[in-house]
Amino acid sequence: MKIVNKGRGAYFFVAVFGITLFFVMFFIAPNTVFAPWEETAQWAVSTDTPPHSISDIGKPTSPDADTLVDDIPLTEPESSRVLFVGDIMLARAVEWSIKEEGAGYPFLLWDAGLFADADAVIGNFEGTIRDAEHIEQTNVMAFDTLPEYVTPLAGAGFTHLSLANNHADDFGQATTDFMRSTITDVGITPFGDPFVSESFIARIDGGIPVSLVGFHAFNEETASIVETIRTEDAAGNFVIVYPHWGVEYNHEPSISQTAAAQIWIDAGADLIIGAHPHVVQSAEIIYGVPVIYSLGNFLFDQDFSRATQIGAVADVTLSSSEILITFSPVSILHRQMFVDHELDETLRSWLGIDSLTWTIYRQKTQTP
Numbered sequence: 001m002k003i004v005n006k007g008r009g010a011y012f013f014v015a016v017f018g019i020t021l022f023f024v025m026f027f028i029a030p031n032t033v034f035a036p037w038e039e040t041a042q043w044a045v046s047t048d049t050p051p052h053s054i055s056d057i058g059k060p061t062s063p064d065a066d067t068l069v070d071d072i073p074l075t076e077p078e079s080s081r082v083l084f085v086g087d088i089m090l091a092r093a094v095e096w097s098i099k100e101e102g103a104g105y106p107f108l109l110w111d112a113g114l115f116a117d118a119d120a121v122i123g124n125f126e127g128t129i130r131d132a133e134h135i136e137q138t139n140v141m142a143f144d145t146l147p148e149y150v151t152p153l154a155g156a157g158f159t160h161l162s163l164a165n166n167h168a169d170d171f172g173q174a175t176t177d178f179m180r181s182t183i184t185d186v187g188i189t190p191f192g193d194p195f196v197s198e199s200f201i202a203r204i205d206g207g208i209p210v211s212l213v214g215f216h217a218f219n220e221e222t223a224s225i226v227e228t229i230r231t232e233d234a235a236g237n238f239v240i241v242y243p244h245w246g247v248e249y250n251h252e253p254s255i256s257q258t259a260a261a262q263i264w265i266d267a268g269a270d271l272i273i274g275a276h277p278h279v280v281q282s283a284e285i286i287y288g289v290p291v292i293y294s295l296g297n298f299l300f301d302q303d304f305s306r307a308t309q310i311g312a313v314a315d316v317t318l319s320s321s322e323i324l325i326t327f328s329p330v331s332i333l334h335r336q337m338f339v340d341h342e343l344d345e346t347l348r349s350w351l352g353i354d355s356l357t358w359t360i361y362r363q364k365t366q367t368p
Contacts, residue, residue, distance in 0.1 A: 007254040078207030079319040080238070082120040085330070086280075086295035086311045088161070089126040089142035090150065093301035097335040099125045104152045106299055109338040114313065114328065115157030119206040123153075123298055124244065124275035125161040125190075127171050129179040142170040154187045160202055165212030165244040165276065190364045192242065195219050200226040203237065211237040213269075217245035217276075222260045226267045233268025238318055241269045246277040246294055249308070251292040251350055253281055255297025265289045270362075271323065273314060279307045282352040290323060290360050292351070298330060299337055309333070310340075312347055320362070327356040 090098070098105055115121045127143030129150060153161070169176055176194065178238055183190045191202035192214020204210040211232035213225050225241070232239045241264050246257050261272050265287050272291045274281070278300065281293035296311035303309065315326040329343035349357055 028281065042326065057080065060348075075319070077319050079317055080119045080204065080206030080208040080210055081117065081315070081317045082102050082204065082210060082240070083115060083118050084242070084292075084295060084314040084316065085121075085123045086275050087126050087278060087297045087300055087302045088153070089143055089167075090121045090145040091127045093303075094299060094335050095145050095149065098149050103149055104155070106336055107152055107156050109336045110156060111339050114339065116313075118157065118159075120159045120204045120210070120212075121157045122160040122162070122212065123158060124165060124242070125163060125183070126165055126167045126300075129182045130175055131173065131178070141167075143167045145170065147186075150183060150188075151186050158188055160189045160191055160204075160212060161353070162192040162212075162214045162244070163190050163200070163241050164194065164197045164242070164277070166193035166194070166216065166218050166222075169194040170220075179240040190252065192216070192244075198225050199231065201228060208320070209237045210318070211235075212237050213241045215240060215241060215243040215245070217243060217256070217260070222263055223296060225264065229264055229267040229269050233270075238270045239268055240271045240273065243272065244276045245272045245274055246281065248277050249279055249305070250277060251279055251281055251307075257293055258286075259292075260293045261286055261289075265291075271316070278302060280310065280312050280350040282350065283358075284352070285360060287364070288360075290325065290358070292325075297332060298332075300332065301333070301335060310343060310346065311337075312351075313339075322362055323360045325358040326362070327351065327358070 020044065058070045062233040079215040084324060094106065129147055130144055131147060133146060163176065163180065164329045168306060169177065180190045189202050191197075191200050191212050193200045194216050195215040197216060197220060200214065202212040204212065213228055213232065215222075215225050229239050229241065243257075243260065245260065247254050257274070261269075264272060264343040270289060272289065273295065274291075274293045277294040278297050279294065283290065285291070295314060297308055298311045298313075300308065311330040311332070313330060315328065317324040317326075327347060329341065330337050330341050331340035331343065344356060348354075
């Protein structure tokens with residue numbers, strides 16, 4: 001029997017076809033064969049409008065035809081970093097300690113690195129400044145200090161001080177005006193006022209522009225700063241309200257505090273951080289906006305309770321998508337402040353949050 005190998009003819013045909021195809025592609029008509037592929041490859045690294053076809057979806061582009069896609073530098077999102085502390089008082093026993101130990105005495109234990117690289121450091125200045133020495137009488141709630149005792153605040157990194165409080169007017173309008181100019185002269189920006197906070201707005205330049213709006217709850221109406229908030233919000237600024245409000249020595253906010261916060265949030269406030277109660281109060285989110293009702297004392301002489309000797313620093317980083325707030329507990333001992341992480345759990349409990357690092361995604365909503 002003769003066996004015929006039929007496969008040899010097929011193999012021969014395939015080989016001849018392959019050689020012919022190779023010859024045509026690479027020697028006779030390379031431009032015709034590869035032109036569509038080359039066109040697609042060119043727009044992947046150019047600014048020209050890419051071909052509109054299903055196969056082009058998802059292909060990367062580059063602004064430079066000579067730059068590989070993997071070499072394009074990533075742009076960091078713009079941000080601003082602002083830090084807040086609570087009540088600062090340089091009178092009474094604090095002033096006496098400064099006279100004995102020197103103007104920089106309150107900051108000898110302070111970690112200067114905490115304020116480093118911030119766009120702004122903000123506190124509530126409780127009291128007045130005069131160029132004539134005044135010794136407060138016992139049981140007289142009027143706070144006064146000398147201009148030279150304010151300079152160390154600038155040296156410590158403070159950039160803004162609120163005058164929207166009940167002690168900025170202890171000695172009349174002329175003294176308040178002198179205090180405002182003195183604070184400005186040492187390189188710090190005052191904002192807010194005992195009576196007309198809407199007339200003293202501070203703006204902070206940075207990756208995210210910020211507007212600081214002070215408020216004094218005991219001399220001003222909640223609605224008095226609403227139009228100011230709307231204006232600053234419409235200008236595209238991140239609006240921070242820094243109110244002097246609440247019940248002293250109470251860790252929980254009052255009904256009037258929460259009601260005012262809702263009104264300001266509806267007007268466009270992006271963050272609210274309060275002062276005056278002299279103790280840390282709770283924090284919460286209202287319609288997508290963080291509200292920290294009180295950071296307690298930062299520098300004071302209220303030694304009669306442990307709660308008035310504990311405050312907080314709120315380190316706030318702002319971006320277009322989120323607000324990152326890191327809280328640090330502060331202890332006051334013998335008129336000196338220092339970060340005290342042994343109080344982390346105490347501070348977290350008072351604030352009523354799960355962690356001292358708080359991330360809030362910016363999804364502000366209006367009151368229903």
